[in-house]
Amino acid sequence: MKKLIVICLFLAGWHSLLAGSPRNIMLILGSADPAVLQDRMDVALRLYTKQHFDKIIVSGGCAAHGSSICEASFMKEVLLKSGVSSSMIYKEENSKTTVQNYVFSRRLKEADGTLVMKPGDTVYVVSNHWHAISVAARLRKYDNLEAKFYIEGSIDPKPTDKLDYVSIFNGEPDNDKFVLKGTWLTPQAAWQEGDSTHYLTGSLVYVTDPQNMRFSVYERRKVFSGLEPYAAGRDLRFIDAGSSWYVWNGEKLLHVEKQERKVRSILSLTDLIPGLSPAWKYSLKAGAIYGDRLLLFSDSTLLVGKRKGKIFEIEQETAASAYFRNWPYSWGRGNVSAARIDPQTRKLYLYRNQECLELNAGLKSVQAPQSLRLKWIDKSK
Structure with a gap:
C-alpha cells in the first residue's frame, strides 16, 4: 500500500x-x-x-x-x-x-x-x-x-x-510605453463631460476637445481614486450602464457612479448575469447596458442578455458581426475594447484598436469606423 x-x-x-x-x-x-x-x-x-x-x-x-x-x-x-x-x-x-x-x-x-x-x-x-x-x-x-x-x-x-x-x-x-504607443489610442472606457471626451487607457486618462485641438492627460488614480485599491496589477473592464459603470477587475464587479466616481457596491459577475460561463471571468473585454439588453464583448464573442428585474437572463452568444447591422468587415468577430452610450442621442460608440464605430438607436453602424489616432503624450498631470 x-x-x-x-x-x-x-x-x-x-x-x-x-x-x-x-x-x-x-x-x-x-x-x-x-x-x-x-x-x-x-x-x-x-x-x-x-x-x-x-x-x-x-x-x-x-x-x-x-x-x-x-x-x-x-x-x-x-x-x-x-x-x-x-x-x-x-x-x-x-x-x-x-x-x-x-x-x-x-x-x-x-x-x-x-x-x-x-x-x-x-x-x-x-x-x-x-x-x-x-x-x-x-x-x-x-x-x-x-x-x-x-x-x-x-x-x-x-x-x-x-x-x-x-x-x-x-x-x-x-x-510599457512601447506597448501603449503601439495601440494609442485604444481606450478601456470613454465618456463625455460637456464638450470634452475622456478616454481611459491603462493608468492614464486622456481628455480632448471635439476638434482635438487642445488636450490634457491625468493619472487614473486622480480621476478614479475609488478604483485604485482594486486596480493594482489587474486589467479593468468597463460596462457602460448610463449613469454608472460596472467595472470588472477579474475577481470583483464594482458598481461605480459616473458623476462622483464612487464605488456604490461590490458584486460578482453572476450577481448581474446568473448562469454566466466561468470563461467570461477571463475573456470579458467591454460591455454596455443598452435599453433592456446587456451586451458583453470578448475577443470573438458577443453575449446578449435580456433584463429581468435587477438581473439579466442570457439570450444568446454569437459573433458581433452576426448581431449588429452593417458590422465592418475589418473588425472581424468583435474584440471591442470599450463601449460608450451617448445619453442625449442614445447612440452607441464602440472602440477597437485606434478606431471608433458609431451605431444608431437601431444598433446599425452609420459609417465606416473612424480613426482615433490622437496625439501621443509622454507626461501627465
Missing part, C-alpha cells in the same frame, strides 16, 4: 512538473498580401515538419491596408487543412502592423486566464521577411521568452531598410 501511495505521489508530481514546463510555440506573422501570406504559411509548415510545437499563434487582422482577407482566419484554415489540430491554434485577429503583432500576441490568454506565451517558453517567430528578427529580439529581452526567428524567402532589403525593422527592438526601451 505504501509503495502504491509513493508511486501515485510521484506520478502526480511528474504531471505537475510537465504542466508547468516550458513549451515550444510558433508565432506566424501575417500579411495583407495574400501571396505573401501564403509564402509565410509555406515557411511555417516546413518548420512544423522539422520541430515539435505545443502551440501555434497566427497573428494578423482583417482588411489591413484595404485587403480583403482576415489574416489569422486564413492562416488557421491553412494549418487545419495541413492536419494541425485546432486545439493547438490560437488566433490573434486584431493586428494592423508588425508592432501590433508583438503587442497583441504577448497578451493572448488561455481559457483559464493564463498567458499563451509564458516566461521560459521557446517561441519561434516565423515569416518570409526580416521583421521576424526584431519581434523575436523584443520577446527575448522584454518578455523573458527564449525567442528565435525562422525566416525563408528571397525578399531583398532596400538600401534604406534596417535590420531592426521599424525600430521595433531599439526604438523604445520602456516596454
Whole structure:
C-alpha cells in the first residue's frame, strides 16, 4: 500500500512538473498580401515538419491596408487543412502592423486566464521577411521568452531598410510605453463631460476637445481614486450602464457612479448575469447596458442578455458581426475594447484598436469606423 501511495505521489508530481514546463510555440506573422501570406504559411509548415510545437499563434487582422482577407482566419484554415489540430491554434485577429503583432500576441490568454506565451517558453517567430528578427529580439529581452526567428524567402532589403525593422527592438526601451504607443489610442472606457471626451487607457486618462485641438492627460488614480485599491496589477473592464459603470477587475464587479466616481457596491459577475460561463471571468473585454439588453464583448464573442428585474437572463452568444447591422468587415468577430452610450442621442460608440464605430438607436453602424489616432503624450498631470 505504501509503495502504491509513493508511486501515485510521484506520478502526480511528474504531471505537475510537465504542466508547468516550458513549451515550444510558433508565432506566424501575417500579411495583407495574400501571396505573401501564403509564402509565410509555406515557411511555417516546413518548420512544423522539422520541430515539435505545443502551440501555434497566427497573428494578423482583417482588411489591413484595404485587403480583403482576415489574416489569422486564413492562416488557421491553412494549418487545419495541413492536419494541425485546432486545439493547438490560437488566433490573434486584431493586428494592423508588425508592432501590433508583438503587442497583441504577448497578451493572448488561455481559457483559464493564463498567458499563451509564458516566461521560459521557446517561441519561434516565423515569416518570409526580416521583421521576424526584431519581434523575436523584443520577446527575448522584454518578455523573458527564449525567442528565435525562422525566416525563408528571397525578399531583398532596400538600401534604406534596417535590420531592426521599424525600430521595433531599439526604438523604445520602456516596454510599457512601447506597448501603449503601439495601440494609442485604444481606450478601456470613454465618456463625455460637456464638450470634452475622456478616454481611459491603462493608468492614464486622456481628455480632448471635439476638434482635438487642445488636450490634457491625468493619472487614473486622480480621476478614479475609488478604483485604485482594486486596480493594482489587474486589467479593468468597463460596462457602460448610463449613469454608472460596472467595472470588472477579474475577481470583483464594482458598481461605480459616473458623476462622483464612487464605488456604490461590490458584486460578482453572476450577481448581474446568473448562469454566466466561468470563461467570461477571463475573456470579458467591454460591455454596455443598452435599453433592456446587456451586451458583453470578448475577443470573438458577443453575449446578449435580456433584463429581468435587477438581473439579466442570457439570450444568446454569437459573433458581433452576426448581431449588429452593417458590422465592418475589418473588425472581424468583435474584440471591442470599450463601449460608450451617448445619453442625449442614445447612440452607441464602440472602440477597437485606434478606431471608433458609431451605431444608431437601431444598433446599425452609420459609417465606416473612424480613426482615433490622437496625439501621443509622454507626461501627465
